Amino acid sequence: MALWKSVPFACILLPLFGAxxxxxxxxxxxxxxxxxxxxxxAGLSCFFLAKMTAFDAAYPYRMGHYDAPIGNMLxxxxxxxxxxxxxxxxxxxxxxxxxxxxxxxxxxGRQGLxxxxxxxxxxxxxxxxxxxxxxxxxxFVEIMTIAGCGLIAVRSGPGRSLxxxxxxxxxxxxxxxxxxLGIILLYDLTGHLLMSSIHEALQAPAxxxxxxxxxxxxxxxxxxxxxxxxxLFPFHAWVPDAYATATPASAAxxxxxxxxxxxxxxxxxxxxVIGPAYIEASGVDNILFLFGVVGMLAGSVVAIRVPDVKRxxxxxxxxxxxxxxxxxxxxxxxxxxxxxxxxxxxxxxxxVLFLSVDKLCEASEGHExxxxxxxxxxxxxxxxxxxxxxxxxxxxxxxxxxxxxKLNLARAVLDLGxxxxxxxxxCLTLSTLLNVLYMLRTVLVLWSxxxxxxxxPQSSRAGGALAVSLGALMAANFLIFFFAQPLMDVINRGFxxxx
Amino acid sequence: MARIRDxxxxxxxxxxxxxxxxxDDPLDRDLIEAVDAPTPLPDAVPPxxxxxxxxxxxxxxxxxxxxxxxxxxRILYVLSAVLVCAGIIGVLWLTTERLPSFGGVENPANNxxxxxxxxxxxxxxxxxxxxxxxxxxxxxxxxxxxxxxxFVAACTVIILMRIRxxxxxxxxxxxxxxxxxEPGEDSVLxxxxxxxxxxxxxxxxxxxxxxxxxxGGGFSGGAVMGAALILYLNAYGSAKAGRFFTFRTFRxxxxxxxxxxxxxxxxxxxxxxxxxxxxxxxxxxxxxFSAGLIPYLxxxxxxxxxxxxxxxxxxxRKGDL
Numbered sequence: 001m002a003l004w005k006s007v008p009f010a011c012i013l014l015p016l017f018g019a020x021x022x023x024x025x026x027x028x029x030x031x032x033x034x035x036x037x038x039x040x041x042a043g044l045s046c047f048f049l050a051k052m053t054a055f056d057a058a059y060p061y062r063m064g065h066y067d068a069p070i071g072n073m074l075x076x077x078x079x080x081x082x083x084x085x086x087x088x089x090x091x092x093x094x095x096x097x098x099x100x101x102x103x104x105x106x107x108x109g110r111q112g113l114x115x116x117x118x119x120x121x122x123x124x125x126x127x128x129x130x131x132x133x134x135x136x137x138x139x140f141v142e143i144m145t146i147a148g149c150g151l152i153a154v155r156s157g158p159g160r161s162l163x164x165x166x167x168x169x170x171x172x173x174x175x176x177x178x179x180x181l182g183i184i185l186l187y188d189l190t191g192h193l194l195m196s197s198i199h200e201a202l203q204a205p206a207x208x209x210x211x212x213x214x215x216x217x218x219x220x221x222x223x224x225x226x227x228x229x230x231x232l233f234p235f236h237a238w239v240p241d242a243y244a245t246a247t248p249a250s251a252a253x254x255x256x257x258x259x260x261x262x263x264x265x266x267x268x269x270x271x272x273v274i275g276p277a278y279i280e281a282s283g284v285d286n287i288l289f290l291f292g293v294v295g296m297l298a299g300s301v302v303a304i305r306v307p308d309v310k311r312x313x314x315x316x317x318x319x320x321x322x323x324x325x326x327x328x329x330x331x332x333x334x335x336x337x338x339x340x341x342x343x344x345x346x347x348x349x350x351x352v353l354f355l356s357v358d359k360l361c362e363a364s365e366g367h368e369x370x371x372x373x374x375x376x377x378x379x380x381x382x383x384x385x386x387x388x389x390x391x392x393x394x395x396x397x398x399x400x401x402x403x404x405x406k407l408n409l410a411r412a413v414l415d416l417g418x419x420x421x422x423x424x425x426x427c428l429t430l431s432t433l434l435n436v437l438y439m440l441r442t443v444l445v446l447w448s449x450x451x452x453x454x455x456x457p458q459s460s461r462a463g464g465a466l467a468v469s470l471g472a473l474m475a476a477n478f479l480i481f482f483f484a485q486p487l488m489d490v491i492n493r494g495f496x497x498x499x
Numbered sequence: 500m501a502r503i504r505d506x507x508x509x510x511x512x513x514x515x516x517x518x519x520x521x522x523d524d525p526l527d528r529d530l531i532e533a534v535d536a537p538t539p540l541p542d543a544v545p546p547x548x549x550x551x552x553x554x555x556x557x558x559x560x561x562x563x564x565x566x567x568x569x570x571x572x573r574i575l576y577v578l579s580a581v582l583v584c585a586g587i588i589g590v591l592w593l594t595t596e597r598l599p600s601f602g603g604v605e606n607p608a609n610n611x612x613x614x615x616x617x618x619x620x621x622x623x624x625x626x627x628x629x630x631x632x633x634x635x636x637x638x639x640x641x642x643x644x645x646x647x648x649x650f651v652a653a654c655t656v657i658i659l660m661r662i663r664x665x666x667x668x669x670x671x672x673x674x675x676x677x678x679x680x681e682p683g684e685d686s687v688l689x690x691x692x693x694x695x696x697x698x699x700x701x702x703x704x705x706x707x708x709x710x711x712x713x714x715g716g717g718f719s720g721g722a723v724m725g726a727a728l729i730l731y732l733n734a735y736g737s738a739k740a741g742r743f744f745t746f747r748t749f750r751x752x753x754x755x756x757x758x759x760x761x762x763x764x765x766x767x768x769x770x771x772x773x774x775x776x777x778x779x780x781x782x783x784x785x786x787x788f789s790a791g792l793i794p795y796l797x798x799x800x801x802x803x804x805x806x807x808x809x810x811x812x813x814x815x816r817k818g819d820l
Contacts, residue, residue, distance in 0.1 A: 001773050062772045070616075153655070214594045
């Protein structure tokens with residue numbers, strides 16, 4: 001086997017080993033070590049994507065000496081490579097951009113452990129992308145859940161972050177329990193944990209028809225568990241507090257990557273493990289579609305009403321997760337590809353929003369109310385520009401990634417036709433209009449002249465690392481638009497190889 | 500105007516609305532109050548405010564309304580919790596009725612995978628204990644993840660619970676808090692602990708070392724050893740336990756055990772996937788030095804489990820190791 005095919009293995013094992021070392025390093029060394037390792041993982045992922053587009057096929061990778069279904073397996077294809085690049089690069093950029101706030105928000109003793117958690121999270125993200133085994137996915141989902149709790153609660157200072165962490169933990173553990181229950185029942189029905197073997201066992205005549213009710217329950221449990229973890233609409237109560245009180249690097253990571261990684265697992269469950277035929281027979285896809293649509297509207301409506309800008313961005317995440325579930329609920333190839341594209345576009349937009357909004361609040365004497373941010377764009381121009389780009393991308397203005405993804409969503413909805421098309425299109429339009437209301441209002445406030453000059457002119461220009469990561473993320477938002485077609489081709493090719 | 504707003508805030512409808520949108524609910528509010536409450540300064544006297552009768556009355560009326568709304572929400576909570584639980588129980592009951600019979604011959608779980616483990620397990624992994632062969636060789640990747648779940652849990656608890664020891668005031672608070680709910684210098688406990696702890700420790704070590712030969716292994720043996728350490732701590736107090744187990748010990752042991760696990764398994768995965776020759780051999784089944792990496796991995800997992808258990812206990816007890 002060619003050496004480059006071992007990249008997925010290296011992307012998982014490198015940060016896992018690095019985390020054990022990172023926990024004993026002093027503060028600065030821990031940060032340098034963690035950043036270096038994450039950069040290495042990102043570099044490897046990019047190299048892997050380049051190789052994978054040329055290779056143009058999916059291959060299994062054995063974790064050990066035993067073939068499937070005896071041992072653990074990884075699986076890598078173009079789709080996995082794209083997601084690997086997205087997750088590793090964004091982890092690097094978010095951790096880089098939030099670095100100065102990590103030093104301010106965290107006590108010294110906690111900073112080393114924070115970077116340990118970052119490395120474990122990177123390993124878990126990579127494992128969820130590449131694994132071909134449902135139980136391995138569960139184990140790494142657990143690592144992700146607990147690391148996420150640490151990322152929220154690590155901030156010293158206001159007690160609200162502890163409350164947010166408690167809420168997050170309760171919701172996520174309920175999700176884990178449902179997901180695990182689903183895996184157990186699925187094992188009892190098929191006798192396998194490996195995704196491709198489960199799929200084969202379900203195709204066999206012995207599996208068909210006999211177990212309609214248990215299979216429906218399994219699909220419902222898996223979907224409900226992962227939906228609760230990724231904060232789909234009725235399970236979203238933990239989101240605003242968690243994202244608004246966590247340190248900006250954590251908020252950006254949680255909103256743009258952690259919640260998405262559960263959706264990647266769900267994508268595997270829907271398309272690789274169970275298969276569209278069974279999902280459609282069970283009717284769970286319609287429920288996902290419905291909750292997605294409701295979430296799209298409800299998240300946006302609340303985002304208009306909240307006066308606190310960080311909370312507003314958090315609520316808009318609830319709406320954006322709704323878009324992804326709506327696309328998944330279509331259960332077509334086009335829908336799934338649109339969902340993956342939305343994961344990418346939204347991750348780029350949301351991370352730039354969370355990183356810049358914190359800088360803008362800082363430039364406005366720490367106020368988080370939208371009214372107090374008047375003129376903040378002039379006080380911190382780069383953060384203002386970054387927020388504007390992120391906001392316009394979320395709204396869906398051409399030249400930015402958000403436009404292409406909304407176009408893809410609308411196309412996927414129209415392709416299916418029928419009631420889905422009507423409901424989807426109307427809600428997509430309504431939600432976009434609501435997005436315009438709350439996002440553009442904030443942008444206008446940012447760039448309107450302040451009533452009075454700030455008492456003491458503060459220098460709140462973005463520091464070096466933050467400037468670099470904001471610049472990179474802004475560029476990413478544009479690049480996603482300009483390279484939308486090649487990206488979509490890779491995603492579509494990945495889906496063709498997926499099941 | 501303010502009165503109207505207060506009335507609206509206190510009404511059932513607005514509380515329900517807020518609960519739905521922001522997750523504002525009575526159970527949660529207790530938590531927020533407990534966290535947000537400023538620690539009272541010893542000599543601060545609350546400022547005396549002139550009493551206004553209408554204000555007091557207004558306040559009483561308002562708190563009465565809030566109480567009523569709270570009671571309503573609590574009842575709603577209990578009712579919906581009971582309904583949801585009953586629903587889930589009903590659905591799961593229906594499901595289990597229709598599942599393939601457990602342990603039956605025709606059960607799908609009775610396929611080639613367990614057959615392979617049972618027939619070829621000892622030959623391929625060298626472990627007499629098939630379970631050890633499964634979790635540490637066939638599915639070693641999952642177990643690597645599991646030990647890292649313990650590690651990430653320990654890290655998070657350290658982040659949350661560890662009192663920073665630089666400040667002498669914190670040190671004092673920590674020592675005062677230590678062992679408040681534990682038995683103090685209890686001679687009966689100490690004598691019994693002196694008798695039991697060595698036995699339990701040795702038993703734990705035995706379970707870990709024989710993990711590949713008999714039932715047991717790193718997880719169970721590590722839990723036994725951790726229990727022995729916790730018993731020692733309870734009988735003799737943290738001053739004595741701190742002589743052999745400090746935060747440094749925990750960090751060193753986690754580092755060595757986890758990095759050994761990750762590196763050795765990385766070697767084994769890499770050689771396996773690329774079909775390279777590996778220096779790890781199964782050896783003669785039944786011997787203590789056999790089964791390739793399994794005994795060493797068992798030791799690593801055992802150490803991680805033991806240290807994590809002990810660390811979690813002391814962190815919750817006094818906020819430091």
